[in-house]
Amino acid sequence: MRPPVPRFVRWAVALAVIAALTVVVFQYWGTSQYPIAIAPRGQAAGQAGQAGQARQAGPTTAQDANWTPTRWGPVGPADRDLLVMIRQAGLCGGSSGRQAQAQGSNPQVRTVAKKISTDYGDLDNQVRSVASKLGVALPNQPTVQQQSWMNQLSGQSGSKYDRMFAQHLRVTEGEVLPAITAVRAGTRNELIRSFAANAAVLVNRHMEALERTGLVDYSKLPAPPPPVTNATTDSPTRAIGQVVNVSPEQATAGINTNAMIAALVSTAGVLVALGLLGTGKRIRRPAPAGAQHRSTPRSYATRPTQRRRAAHRW
Numbered sequence: 001m002r003p004p005v006p007r008f009v010r011w012a013v014a015l016a017v018i019a020a021l022t023v024v025v026f027q028y029w030g031t032s033q034y035p036i037a038i039a040p041r042g043q044a045a046g047q048a049g050q051a052g053q054a055r056q057a058g059p060t061t062a063q064d065a066n067w068t069p070t071r072w073g074p075v076g077p078a079d080r081d082l083l084v085m086i087r088q089a090g091l092c093g094g095s096s097g098r099q100a101q102a103q104g105s106n107p108q109v110r111t112v113a114k115k116i117s118t119d120y121g122d123l124d125n126q127v128r129s130v131a132s133k134l135g136v137a138l139p140n141q142p143t144v145q146q147q148s149w150m151n152q153l154s155g156q157s158g159s160k161y162d163r164m165f166a167q168h169l170r171v172t173e174g175e176v177l178p179a180i181t182a183v184r185a186g187t188r189n190e191l192i193r194s195f196a197a198n199a200a201v202l203v204n205r206h207m208e209a210l211e212r213t214g215l216v217d218y219s220k221l222p223a224p225p226p227p228v229t230n231a232t233t234d235s236p237t238r239a240i241g242q243v244v245n246v247s248p249e250q251a252t253a254g255i256n257t258n259a260m261i262a263a264l265v266s267t268a269g270v271l272v273a274l275g276l277l278g279t280g281k282r283i284r285r286p287a288p289a290g291a292q293h294r295s296t297p298r299s300y301a302t303r304p305t306q307r308r309r310a311a312h313r314w
Contacts, residue, residue, distance in 0.1 A: 070134055073189040080136050082183045082192065086127045086199055087138045089176055092146040093169065093206075094120040096153060103154075106162040112209045113165070119202050130195050166215035173207045174221060 068075045097117030104110045131138050142150070149168055156164050177200060184196035210216060 068135065070189065070191075072134070072191045073187075075134050075136070075189050075192070076187070078183050079134070079187055079189055079192045082180065082196060083127055083131045083134075083136050084138060085176065085179060086123060087131070088142050088146060089172065090120040090124040090127065091139075092142040092150060093117070093172075094124065095142075096150060096165065096169065099154065100161075100165050103157065104162050104165065105158050106213065106215075108213050109162045109165060109215070112213060115209060116169070116206055119206065123199060123202055126195060126198065130191050133191060134189070162213075163215045166210050166213050167217060167220065170207060170210045170216045171221060173203050173210070177203045177207070 066077050094117050097113040097115075097120065100113030101110050101117065104113060128138060130136075141147070153161065153164055153168070180196050180200045180203060184193060184200060187193050187196065
């Protein structure tokens, strides 16, 4: 038989095990509160690039010559381009609308042309007012391409004129609308934001009116842009150490799982400590043969015999 483990040794080992497990559990629990996700290499690089651009754009915006501070917010290159584009679209659309009212053969085309001409007149007043407040210079004539189309349209007549008017304006409005919404989403200027919102409503209304004429050939419209995809998303290569944001649901699930693991580890540690305390039970050594009857206590099994002998004596 192996010698018994001293009590103080058992207690020291048990306390050491409990202390070590407590430290491990608390460290594990602390790190589990901040779950991280490993980002694909391309995505991590993109986020790092965006962060760098944001840091560079922040302090230099006021000093950049392409940005002009105003009481309504800074005016950037995209804001100026939007005002110029709307101004030239209004010059082209307004002039074509006035011409189509007299030269169009389809009554519905003449009605739509009148509405477009009126709307572009109102929008032109707005764009000139905004540009004057923000100090943006505007052109006084359409682009060369717009002037070329207006000359071609003037040479048409009858149904061919109606179809060319509806088709070209529908294509133009479809190209202008995404540019308006893009500036509306990212502009820092209050006046540009309000003007872009009004212009988007007007242009979308023109598209619907032109489509109701039944003269728009949708197969000849520009193809929609392809969906934005990240080719590196499915790549098995991962960038170690890149931390990205995770959703609250993912974070909660991760914390719950880690808490369960920590509880199981704590329970296992306590059971191990209790087991160490219980394995040191002292074992009695067998007494010599001659002294066995003196050291061995009387068992409960001998008591009935003693009772019977006492009853016989009585």
